[in-house]
Every structure is written in structure tokens, then in C-alpha cells.
Amino acid sequence: MAAPVGVDRDTVVAAAAALVSEAGRVDAVSLRQVAERVGVRTQSLYAHVDGLDDLRRALAVVGLVRLGDALTDAAIGRSGPEAVEAIVRAYVRFALDEPGLYDATLVVPGDDVEVAATMTAVGRPLNLVFRSYGYDEADALHWYRIVFAAVHGYALMRRDGLFTMPADPDETLDRMIAVFVRELEATAPV
Template identity: 40%
Template structure:
């Protein structure tokens, strides 16, 4: 691709593909420049160095993840919505390993654009959890527990941590159903909030 054809969007898109192929931590300006057949300094016209490139890849990834979770949850509530969230989260990690790794970096509160982007997947999860009457004072803790459960599983899976012959999908189902069991049996859960959660996603 000639240098004149480069744009910030093209550079970030190629960096995202490279990240998925080689790993987010392996991402470099030189590697991206090589993909386009240009000198590394040419990229500085389109991204703010390696730090800026990684930021943009992270923003792209967390936006995709938010869209994926939103699409999975819409029209669903209660246990069905939780199953959809868990499934979408794991599917994204499988399809975009570099992008998924980028979503784990978080964003500084002073970076308002990034902070808002990283908040969106959390907001989708919160909307689903409200269907289980989770008090707002406990919401962050419950979201952290859900994310930790999913991340622990997909990280072990990605690094070959499950070597026994039993079906890994079935193991994931055990995790999901166990989390749902805890949500449904927590003190104060009435089951009346499910319709509100579903409406909030429409």
C-alpha cells in the first residue's frame, strides 16, 4: 500500500490485526510499518507513537467488546442474559486474542474518551445484573467477580491450562451455571427486576 493511502483508521486496523496474530505486547510501530511497506517514521503522521497506537488499539477493541456484549444481551434477561454475556465475552477472546488482551489494560480517569469507552462493557453487564436485584452498593463487586470468573477461564484456556480430555465447553457451562446459581440465591433476590433489565437494553 502506498504511503499516500495511509490513514489513522487503516493504521489502527492493521495494528489490531497484527496484535491478534502476534500478541498485544508484541505490537510495535516497526512491525506495523512493515505491513504497509513504509518507513516507521511515516506512521507518526497518523498515530502518537507506540503509546498512542496501543491506546487506539485498546479503544477499538473495547468498543468491539462493548458492541458484542450489547448485541448478546439485547432482548434477554435473567439467566439467559448472563449466559449470553459469558458466551459473547469468551467468543471475543477467542476471535481477537490481542484485542482481548488490550481490553484488560483499563483507562486513566483523566483520559475521558478512553474512560467512557472502557465503561461501556461494564454498563452492559450492570444492566443485566440489575435483573437479579443486585443493590447498587454491591454492583461493582459483582461485576468484578463476573469479569474475574470469565477472564480466569479464558486466560487459562488461551495458555493451554486445560489439558485433561474432558470437554472445555462443558466446563465453561459449569462456570456459567454456577455464577447464575449464586446470583439467583443471593439474599434479597426476588426475580422481579428481570423485565426492567430487558427494557434497559432495548
Template identity: 40%
Template sequence: MKVNKALVVETAAALADEQGIDAITLAAIAQRLGIKTPSLYNHIDGLAGLRKEMALYGIRQLTEALTQASIGKAGDKALLSIGLSYVTFVRQHPGLYEATLPAAAYDEEIQAAGDALVRLLLRVLEEYQLAEEDALHLVRGFRSIVHGFSSLEQKGGFGLSLDRDESLRRLLSTFIKGLHEKLEI
């Protein structure tokens, strides 16, 4: 197995998903890869560099998952599919998703990766023929809904024995109905 930056980042992502973001140390990654910790510096710029690479990787993976969820769909069906896919991604990659959250918004690469996610959502919203500002407000709202739901779920905030997927579908449907009411004003 040849160690490279991609393998280091993927290994860190897998460890974060298994044990949480706090388990990410250079020593833990090196041990998992079967190399000495100083060897990691050939591929990443220390722990801060690894965290940045994880944030980029996570944002890009999330954007790809949402892109796949939207293929062949438009409008309401695309929004519903993207919302469900977002929460599924967080369920499958809780540590990697968490790595994307404290990402420095002022880092140009991270900002560009995040912008790609926003552009995807804006493309889906084009069907509704919204003004740019209205579309951006809706993207914020949509992301807040799926992030909030995911965060509450991850932290055990849904203790009742109700079907969480049904709650999510109802939440997303309510958002979409609200979007249609906005269009009728």
C-alpha cells in the same frame, strides 16, 4: 489504500491477534501497510499512542460483541450469552484482548470505554433489582470469571480433554445460581 488512524489500529489489532501483543512495533505496522515508519506519526502518537488506541478499540469491540449477545435476552439468558460471547471474543481476538489489559485505568478515554462495558452489565442486572453496590460486586465477579477462564485457556491451562465450552457453561450457570441464592437471602 488510504492510510488513516482507524486502518493503523485495525492493522495493529490483526497483527496482535496473529502474532501476539509483543509483535506490535511501529516498523511491523508500517511494513504491513506498505508505508515508511515515520508516516505512522501522521496518524498516531508513537507506540504509546498506538497501544492506547488499541486498548480503546479492543474495549469498544468487546462491548459491542457483548451488547449484540444480549439483544433479545434478559436476566439469566443474557448473562449466560454475554459470558459465552466474552470468551469467544478473547478466542477470536487474543492479541487485541491482551492490548486492553494493561490499559491505563487513569486515562479518561479508556476509563470511559471501560465504564460503557460496566454499564452494559449493570443494565442486564437491573432485572434482579439489586442494590447498586451489590450489582457492582456481581459485575466484578462476573468479569473475573470470564477473564480468568479466558486467561487460563489462552495460556494452555486446560490440558485435560474435557470440553472447555461445557466447563464454561457450568461455571456461568453456577454463578447465575449463586446470584439467585443471593436474591433469596
């Protein structure tokens, strides 16, 4: 059976991304579901993707591009503490609104040039803020890891309902951002 007109790799990946968004989990999407969504047999997908691993790699790129766009949009026109806050909030919002695609972004790029490039784009807004504070590349890397680890942990705990104590999780996020800003400013080289 020939693939329907208009079915190409982009169509397959877009269908998979929609399924991931609906399911909220990247591992909940199968090749069979994607094939049904685009109206082909599962075997026909192999003309467009090299199996499930290749499809998940493509979903990582989609998620990273969308996350990078969200962080860049949040940072535009902002600097210093305002930029830090906007970027962190955009990161959390993406992780909560798109849990499946967010999870898809959590990959090791290895020697995959496209994945590495999209990861660099995700880090660019925060790294520009770190540079504006005068941090060199090594210090900016440490700061990026600190912010990413905290934001990632917060987002997963929030998403999974693990903030069960009575304190408001939004206030926790406010305080986390305040700690980042205070420490960035206190230790800035300039």
C-alpha cells in the same frame, strides 16, 4: 517521503489491529510492522500516532469497542439467566477468537476519557442484568468483578492450554455460568 494518500490515524490503527489479530498478541506488533503494512516509513507513523504507547492505547479502544459490541449483541433480546449466559459466552468467545485484541483491553484507564467510556460500554450489558435483579450500584460492581475475574481466568487458561485434566472445559464453563445464575438469583434483593 510523503505519506501515501489515504493514510491517516484510522488507517494506521486498523492496520495495527489486523496485525494484532494475526499475531494473537498485542506485544508482537511493532511500529515498523505497522509502517510496512500501510506502506510508509516508520518515522511517518509519528504524524498519526505518538509512538508505540499511543498505538497500544488506540488498540485498547479498538478491542474494547469490539468486545462491547459483542457483549451487547449477545444480550439483545435476553434477560435474566439467558442474558448472563449469552454475555459470559460472548466474553469467552472474544477472548479466545481475538487473544491479541483481548489482551489490549486489559489496561487501566487512568484519566483517559475515551478508554474509560469504552470500558463502561463493555460493562453495560452485565450491569443492566444486575440491575434487573435489583442489585444496587455497589453490589453490581462486586458482581461485575466476580464474573470478569472468573471469565478472564477461564478464558486465559483455555487459550493457553492449561486445562489438561480430562474433564470437558465446555462443561466447566456451563457449570461456572450455572453458579453465577444460581447465586445471582439467590441473593437478589428483589
